[in-house]
Amino acid sequence: MSSPADMTSPAPASLPPGPVFDVAVIGGGVVGCAVARRFALAGAQVVLLEKGADILSGASKANSAILHTGFDAPPGSLELDLVKAGREEYLSIRDSLNLPLVHTTALVCAWTDAEAAALEGIAAQGQQNGIGGLALLTAAQARGRVPGLAGHLAAALAVEGEHVIDPWSAPLAYLTQAVALGAQVLTRCELLSGQFAGDWALLTSRGQIRARTVINCAGLFGDVVDQRLGCVPDFEIRPRKGQFVVLDKAAARHVPAILLPVPNEITKGIVVCPTAFGNVLVGPTAEEQDDRLRATVETETLRALLDHAARIVPDLKGIPVTAVYAGLRPASDKKPYRVYSRPQHRLITLGGIRSTGLSAALGLARHALDLYAAFGDVHVPPASVPAVSVPNLAETRERDWQRPDHGSIVCHCELVTRREIVAALNSPLPPGDFGGLRRRTRAAMGRCQGFYCTAALAELTAGRFATPLAVGPQGER
Amino acid sequence: MAGSRKTEMTDRDVLIIGGGPSGVAAGLELRRQGVTRVTLLDREPTLGGATRHCLHSPFGMREFGRVYIGAAYGRRLDREAAAAGLDVRTGHSVVSLGEEGVVTVTSARGVETLSARRVLVTTGAREMPRAARLLPGDRPVGILTTGALQAFVAFHGLMPFRRPLIVGSELVTQSAVLTCLTHGARPVAVVEAGPQALVRAPLGLFPGLMGIPFWRNTHITDIRGGSRVEAVTLLRDGQPVTVACDGVLLTGSFTPESALLLPTAQGVDPGTGGPAVDQSGRGRNPLYFAAGNVLRAVETGGWAFREGRAVGAALAADLRAGDPVAGPVIPVTHDDPVKLVMPSLLRRDSGMAAFRDFQVRFRHPASGVLSLEVDGREVWRRSGHWMPERRVLIPIPGVALMAERVHVRFR
Numbered sequence: 109m110s111s112p113a114d115m116t117s118p119a120p121a122s123l124p125p126g127p128v129f130d131v132a133v134i135g136g137g138v139v140g141c142a143v144a145r146r147f148a149l150a151g152a153q154v155v156l157l158e159k160g161a162d163i164l165s166g167a168s169k170a171n172s173a174i175l176h177t178g179f180d181a182p183p184g185s186l187e188l189d190l191v192k193a194g195r196e197e198y199l200s201i202r203d204s205l206n207l208p209l210v211h212t213t214a215l216v217c218a219w220t221d222a223e224a225a226a227l228e229g230i231a232a233q234g235q236q237n238g239i240g241g242l243a244l245l246t247a248a249q250a251r252g253r254v255p256g257l258a259g260h261l262a263a264a265l266a267v268e269g270e271h272v273i274d275p276w277s278a279p280l281a282y283l284t285q286a287v288a289l290g291a292q293v294l295t296r297c298e299l300l301s302g303q304f305a306g307d308w309a310l311l312t313s314r315g316q317i318r319a320r321t322v323i324n325c326a327g328l329f330g331d332v333v334d335q336r337l338g339c340v341p342d343f344e345i346r347p348r349k350g351q352f353v354v355l356d357k358a359a360a361r362h363v364p365a366i367l368l369p370v371p372n373e374i375t376k377g378i379v380v381c382p383t384a385f386g387n388v389l390v391g392p393t394a395e396e397q398d399d400r401l402r403a404t405v406e407t408e409t410l411r412a413l414l415d416h417a418a419r420i421v422p423d424l425k426g427i428p429v430t431a432v433y434a435g436l437r438p439a440s441d442k443k444p445y446r447v448y449s450r451p452q453h454r455l456i457t458l459g460g461i462r463s464t465g466l467s468a469a470l471g472l473a474r475h476a477l478d479l480y481a482a483f484g485d486v487h488v489p490p491a492s493v494p495a496v497s498v499p500n501l502a503e504t505r506e507r508d509w510q511r512p513d514h515g516s517i518v519c520h521c522e523l524v525t526r527r528e529i530v531a532a533l534n535s536p537l538p539p540g541d542f543g544g545l546r547r548r549t550r551a552a553m554g555r556c557q558g559f560y561c562t563a564a565l566a567e568l569t570a571g572r573f574a575t576p577l578a579v580g581p582q583g584e585r
Numbered sequence: 586m587a588g589s590r591k592t593e594m595t596d597r598d599v600l601i602i603g604g605g606p607s608g609v610a611a612g613l614e615l616r617r618q619g620v621t622r623v624t625l626l627d628r629e630p631t632l633g634g635a636t637r638h639c640l641h642s643p644f645g646m647r648e649f650g651r652v653y654i655g656a657a658y659g660r661r662l663d664r665e666a667a668a669a670g671l672d673v674r675t676g677h678s679v680v681s682l683g684e685e686g687v688v689t690v691t692s693a694r695g696v697e698t699l700s701a702r703r704v705l706v707t708t709g710a711r712e713m714p715r716a717a718r719l720l721p722g723d724r725p726v727g728i729l730t731t732g733a734l735q736a737f738v739a740f741h742g743l744m745p746f747r748r749p750l751i752v753g754s755e756l757v758t759q760s761a762v763l764t765c766l767t768h769g770a771r772p773v774a775v776v777e778a779g780p781q782a783l784v785r786a787p788l789g790l791f792p793g794l795m796g797i798p799f800w801r802n803t804h805i806t807d808i809r810g811g812s813r814v815e816a817v818t819l820l821r822d823g824q825p826v827t828v829a830c831d832g833v834l835l836t837g838s839f840t841p842e843s844a845l846l847l848p849t850a851q852g853v854d855p856g857t858g859g860p861a862v863d864q865s866g867r868g869r870n871p872l873y874f875a876a877g878n879v880l881r882a883v884e885t886g887g888w889a890f891r892e893g894r895a896v897g898a899a900l901a902a903d904l905r906a907g908d909p910v911a912g913p914v915i916p917v918t919h920d921d922p923v924k925l926v927m928p929s930l931l932r933r934d935s936g937m938a939a940f941r942d943f944q945v946r947f948r949h950p951a952s953g954v955l956s957l958e959v960d961g962r963e964v965w966r967r968s969g970h971w972m973p974e975r976r977v978l979i980p981i982p983g984v985a986l987m988a989e990r991v992h993v994r995f996r
């Protein structure tokens with residue numbers, strides 16, 4: 109019988125003295141993953157440091173999964189440019205990486221005459237932003253697309269290009285490609301401090317790492333990491349929490365499009381939106397808080413979200429809840445992205461990537477490489493780029509359970525096969541915790557939330573996670 | 586998907602989805618009544634359903650004349666099914682139901698579609714997980730239901746925590762406490778949001794007898810834990826209390842496993858959360874029948890077995906009659922705080938009945954008069970103090986089958 113120690117993955121080894129990396133990326137959120145890929149493609153020796161037990165431990169684990177067009181981004185902003193560039197690159201690489209795209213449209217829904225009046229301004233801004241496929245709709249036209257919209261709809265603005273993606277497989281694919289190109293990924297590795305003397309000596313929780321350039325992609329800790337690197341940060345992170353409810357797949361047929369509210373200054377507002385996994389998501393809220401770590405859900409707020417959804421699409425009333433979650437946006441003291449380059453310190457900071465980072469990540473990565481050009485390092489891009497693809501989790505493409513010889517199903521609700529679990533555990537970027545396994549396979553993410561499969565997963569994952577699912581063998585009777 | 590899909594054309598009589606007590610009992614009864622081509626599908630590797638992970642008794646007293654622990658009861662079902670000549674296919678997960686009695690299944694062989702003259706849904710019930718309860722706080726590892734805990738212990742010899750807080754006070758809560766105590770975990774407390782235990786005294790005294798505090802009027806206001814549960818804050822009689830623990834064990838609040846039905850045209854009944862059926866166990870779509878806990882949560886294994894047998898008999902009669910029943914349905918409605926009435930439909934020309942009674946349950950404790958009205962005329966009444974999670978039976982009167990409206994009234 110196994111002992112409790114066997115349940116937990118071994119503590120990460122201290123690092124042996126190693127080479128001087130060209131680039132150290134701090135943070136394995138979607139931005140860090142995209143940056144690691146872009147620099148690896150450019151031929152740089154990359155190391156990525158993530159303090160969590162797995163990548164996507166921060167803001168990137170919980171978002172609305174919308175690939176934005178930028179129609180409502182501030183005109184002329186860096187954010188707009190990078191959302192557009194990021195979206196374009198996603199569309200061009202997604203097939204080769206096996207990433208999904210759910211061809212939803214967004215409807216900005218106006219529920220009052222005042223909101224209806226605002227739609228024209230939003231459409232004009234979208235046009236100014238260079239976004240095509242905008243159309244003002246009457247309530248009847250909107251209902252032609254989403255028949256279940258509530259009776260008090262006043263008007264809507266359709267934005268054809270707003271799509272839904274898989275928010276976890278995308279960054280996983282970016283980083284997997286970086287790893288295939290030789291990048292190193294160190295999890296449970298927190299940057300503690302750094303000294304710059306021509307190149308960087310970084311002190312981490314796993315020992316010292318040397319790198320010529322540092323790219324700070326630390327999300328909710330972007331300002332803290334700048335400080336730890338001895339720079340006075342140019343911004344201050346102000347976490348903004350978003351809570352969500354995920355409805356059962358039975359809701360999907362009622363919500364064929366992304367339903368956005370007319371936004372206000374602070375937030376895009378509460379969205380009712382299909383997911384790539386066949387569910388419907390309701391959220392996020394926008395709640396300022398000081399805590400950068402805790403993203404709690406609150407019963408009353410979740411109830412309010414359910415009520416909200418049923419007001420907009422009455423057929424959603426009574427559809428069971430599959431999951432609830434909350435995420436923290438790495439917002440800052442100002443609205444724009446906080447991107448800074450310090451050539452004299454060979455440090456680039458991609459900070460304050462508030463609420464569009466999933467869409468903009470690939471654009472941010474290109475932008476970082478552009479800024480890096482000024483540092484003068486020259487790399488030779490690899491002669492050939494290894495083919496990399498990640499397992500598909502989306503309902504819009506074939507899943508493993510649909511193929512012969514998958515062995516058996518482990519998670520019945522999300523139809524996750526044993527073969528998929530084993531493949532994830534043996535992948536180049538194996539999950540470091542249960543959340544990581546869920547994000548890679550969808551296991552235990554369904555309506556029963558693990559009633560049927562958690563125990564089987566506990567056994568399959570023994571010795572793999574920093575926080576194991578079982579604390580040990582059962583005791584004596 | 587096209588390349589891997591196989592369609593198996595058969596003239597199968599009945600396809601049973603779910604091999605727990607109700608599904609197996611129905612299969613045995615169908616065979617006994619001479620229905621030959623019966624296929625029983627279950628997604629698990631063995632039959633038995635929710636009894637498989639119960640390492641405790643009592644199961645089987647009434648149907649097999651002896652007491653089994655749950656796991657052994659499941660093995661008995663396996664043997665009975667084999668002896669009766671049922672076509673049992675385990676490791677077969679049904680993924681969707683078609684309107685014409687064609688179902689899509691995935692198994693080690695990939696995807697296939699199976700068809701039959703009738704489909705019987707016996708997919709059981711499960712406890713409501715944390716998310717559906719909208720519980721507040723962090724979302725760390727260590728929050729699970731009794732069924733999940735029992736699977737850790739029974740199938741894998743593992744324990745997910747050592748000092749859980751237990752939520753609930755239903756019959757299954759005792760299984761939860763026992764499973765902990767006999768497998769090396771010591772619950773820190775059992776909490777119930779309501780003013781009293783949902784099981785009858787003296788069972789309500791059970792945790793106390795085992796030396797575990799039982800707190801009524803207590804609910805969770807926060808769960809804390811970065812990676813594993815560290816503490817839970819409770820509101821106990823209006824006062825906040827924080828208790829250290831390494832897990833939260835959610836017991837009861839069963840809900841029918843009706844995922845397959847939710848997206849179909851017949852949907853689910855808003856009261857039961859399971860398929861609406863008539864007195865024969867037949868759904869709105871007359872090709873579909875249902876039995877056991879999927880009809881309403883939650884009953885014992887023995888009850889599910891008997892219900893399966895009764896619906897099996899009604900189904901055999903339905904097959905003998907030939908064409909599926911087509912006539913109109915009589916809806917059975919109810920007042921608040923009645924939570925559910927099962928069956929929630931009646932059919933005039935239903936054939937053999939499986940249910941002699943309406944099963945009624947309350948949403949919350951209530952005092953008052955419960956009555957049955959047929960076309961506005963009261964045909965049954967009883968006054969009392971009614972508790973949630975307790976079964977109330979109202980005989981289905983013959984006149985109800987001739988009615989336009991049947992209503993369960995509460996005053």
Ligand SMILES: Cc1cc2nc3c(=O)[nH]c(=O)nc-3n(C[C@H](O)[C@H](O)[C@H](O)COP(=O)(O)OP(=O)(O)OC[C@H]3O[C@@H](n4cnc5c(N)ncnc54)[C@H](O)[C@@H]3O)c2cc1C
Pocket residue numbers: 134135136137138139140157158159160163164165166167168169170171172173174175176297298299300325326327328329333349350351392435436437438461462463464465466467468
């Ligand atoms: C509620 C919500 C909804 C959203 N919806 C959308 C949407 O629909 N579409 C969209 O495009 N965007 C959306 N976003 C925005 C998007 O999720 C974020 O912009 C993006 O995740 C930010 O990524 P990041 O990599 O900058 O930060 P993070 O994901 O926070 O990554 C930073 C990483 O750095 C690590 N780290 C921190 N400090 C250290 C250290 N000292 N050493 C090592 N590692 C460290 C952290 O653990 C973390 O993993 C949403 C965000 C939220 C919260």
Ligand SMILES: Cc1cc2nc3c(=O)[nH]c(=O)nc-3n(C[C@H](O)[C@H](O)[C@H](O)COP(=O)(O)OP(=O)(O)OC[C@H]3O[C@@H](n4cnc5c(N)ncnc54)[C@H](O)[C@@H]3O)c2cc1C
Pocket residue numbers: 602603604605606607608626627628629632633634635636639641642643644677678679680707708709710731732735757760842845876877878879883884885886887889890
């Ligand atoms: C923790 C716990 C303790 C209990 N303790 C007792 C006790 O002490 N005494 C007692 O009498 N009763 C007890 N019960 C209740 C008893 O187990 C149930 O009443 C009984 O198992 C219900 O039978 P059923 O046939 O309705 O459903 P289930 O037993 O739940 O069987 C349903 C079956 O359907 C299968 N299934 C579901 N969906 C699909 C699908 N899509 N495709 C294929 N197969 C599917 C499942 O795998 C399962 O095998 C307990 C239940 C639990 C959860």
